[in-house]
Amino acid sequence: MELQAVVMAAGGGSRMMDLTYSIPKPLLPIGNKPLIWYPLSLLERVGFEEVIVITTKEAQKEVQKLLLTETKLKPDIVCVQEDADMGTADALRHIQQKIKTDVLVVSCDLITDAALHEVVDLFRVHNATLSMLMSKAHEFTETVPGQKGKKKAGEQRDFVGVDDSGKRLLFMANEADLDEDLVIRKSIMRRHPRMHIKTGLVDAHLYCLKRSVIDFLAENKSISSIRGELVPCLVRKQFSKFSSLQKNKEEPNQNMKKKDANTNSENHIASADDDLLELALNRSCWNDHRGDMCGAYHGGKLRCYVHIMEEGMCYRVNTLAAYIEANRLASKLFEEPAIHPSAVISERSVVGSDSIIGTYCQIAEKASVKRSTIGASTTIKEKAKITNSIIMNGVTIEEGCNIQGSVICSHATICRGADIKYCLVGNSQRVELAPRTTEEIVPLPFTDPALIYASF
């Protein structure tokens, strides 16, 4: 087996708590499919047959059901405690025993139509330790409920340095980790005099990691996040003097236990074979750079590569804005008809072609649905107008409502005549007639007045 797929679905969705307080993030509906369906279908399309899903106890049942019904993947679901505050690297350490080969880590909030073979080919061809996917960031144009004015550039930027070919990853740092200056080591500049530093990139959180990285994680327990700590650490290690993950690879004395005997012999085999590979590369007339006296890869054993997508869709649904944007474009990713056949749509209603209607919906007469996603079992009564909105499952929208640019969570009820613009209505909430509510977030069941910031 060449690669094992691991889907990280235990994250809390900390940047969109309003949505995720009631529904676990992997089950958030996007185009009426749960969020985790998208990376799983990507893996299935590409040819994976098995997948390890790391998720919380809450979401486990749903995820299992989903895996068994909607995909043909053979699931292996690992539960972690929700409050354990596990980072992605901690999760990998948790499943160390299950991982026997190189691993492909995907986050559950990735929606993309990227050609995965580009990332994996870089990983294979250069015998890389890490290979990841990034994409040019798109501006989100839709107005986000609950936000006043334009989005500030408060999101910390990532600085990504690549070499001339655009494939080798030389430098990776987040603005938060840097004090005032961007510091680039001389050893990097000596080897790669031309470096391109990019800031407008979105990290797709799709990583191909070598098996030895998992062992490295097991030894260094302080690393808890792949994105925040492991990747920058590996990128830095490329140019450090001891550029190998295991310092004591050749010492057989260390692992005298029976359990490790097999891996030990594998190491020996691997190192003997590596000699042959070295011999082949030495005889080859290829070099990845030119201008200095060094051989291919400057003799370094640790290499990190990145594939930057120029075109195509790549979204990480970890903020409200991304969630809304993803809902717009999700219909492009699957071939099911936008309007589910079981929905009951009355004749005199207007349903736009870019809307997605879920199962068992009921849309009454003279209702109008444009550019929206309607969840399963939703009832929309007469003369309701829904534009640019996301309605989740089991919502009841009474007559004459006007909903624009909003997100209505599951089982909410919007009473008649309500006029809602750019709001987010929480789970099972009820919106009464009274005021015109604009740019509001109707709060959680345990009402916290501080959360209501209306602007009239």
Added chain:
Amino acid sequence: MAAAAEAKELNDNSDETDSKKNEILRARNDGMELSKEEKQRLRKEKKQQKKNKKDDKGQPDNGMGKKDKKPLTAPSAQVTTQVQQPVVTQKALSASPVSEAPAPVDRPAKSKAELRAERRARQEADRASKQAKKGESAAQPSVGKTKAPPNELQPVVKRLPEHIQADDPEVVKKLAKKLEKQQIPVRLDYGYKVSLFSHLHQYSRKAPLTQQMSIPSTVIHPSIVRLGLQYSQGIVAGSNARSIALLHAFKQVIRDYSTPPNEELSRDLVNKLKPYISFLNQCRPLSASMGNAIKFIKKEISNIPSQCKEEEAKSRLQASIDNYIEVKINLAAEAITKFAIEKISNDDVILVYGCSSLVNHILCDAFKKERKFRVVVVDSRPRLEGREALRRLVKMGIHCTYVLISAVSYILPEVSKVFLGAHALLANGYVMSRVGTSQIALVAKAYNVPVLVCCETYKFCERVQTDSFVSNELDDPDELTVTRNGRTQLKHWQSFHMLGLLNLVYDVTPPDFVDLVITELGMIPCTSVPVVLRVKNVDQ
């Protein structure tokens, strides 16, 4: 009775050409008759079974080795059969059934006639059972099917191997069917091909074969997928490097292999390797050295006795692969270096072309042995491999000059010798090497500069070629476009339908331009290559 039979045998043998050989072998055999007999019998039985399979296709029973016929092996395979025919018919005359591996050995116990009768009976029985099977099922093993048409016409028409007929739709269809059976995707040709070379495949580096395969590759072993990618992207380039990398990948395949129940390792492993070889061929056409390495491995695998345990068989194979690399590549390089250094004198100016691992090794060793010389490195686009050779030589401390091939006639008056590497040496003495080599040899001849070709014997190939058109390789045409100052002039070359970009990889140099070939067997003239080939075959 036994004595009479033996006497008859002796009489038969005395009329034949290899009687002396038989006597020697019998003397050797006397001490170890029984066990060797059994081994030989087993081997012969296996070969009988394989031959019987081919007999059904109406092949002449001239005792040809099975491996030479399979079209999946090196492109030289088909032509091999042609050239070997005269050699083999001679052997057939001596009435010994075995053509390869052990030299024809007579069994002293049974008489020849009895053996022949036994064999015929067995063949009849097998043929009858095969006919019955044929009647039952229409589908036959793919190898049989694709082998049938070329083999039928073998004695009459010389045909090119399948994959060098890219413009013949039938051949393309046949190839596609074969690949489909092996579950390998077909790589599509890219761009407009110049008409003289339209029979060759032209692939794009940006469209790797892995695009159409599942990502955790299940059909093809991961190390073979990696190797294929490295070939197609040019990371492993150069005849020696490709062979070593291929053998390394095969070692990993063998290590991860486990015999399925009711199968023999010697047969099953060879069948497992076939789709891998097709895959590698799709990524980049196999080189002559790779073809010879594959032939060697297949032979080693089929020679594993059936009672050998799996672990022992695997370790034996690994050891034999290591031995092959050590002897044929490393030690050969040492031997060639020793011979070549004799030819390098002080104050020589040596011209090299491109990056040949062997020539670089020779020059570095000569420098270490304190010879005083300087080197002129000639380079050509689009690969610009000379830069890598330049780097390695300068790193050693050798004084180098670097020119492009367009300046070769300017620089040649200064040069005292030309050292060239080879991709393969053909059976008629032609040298197949990187495109541009024949030009260098031509200009050197015009200036009366000696041209020495360095080549290991495992790159000798039974193919015969007199021009660079019939069998060549086309690289990605986009590699010819150059980007300077952010502008690529030929960026839209595909939109001009009368414009074709031709990126040839190899060319052949006639033996008149080559003064000496340095191999590990010694320094031979170019025309002695067929002799070496013949000697090699007899040895095996």
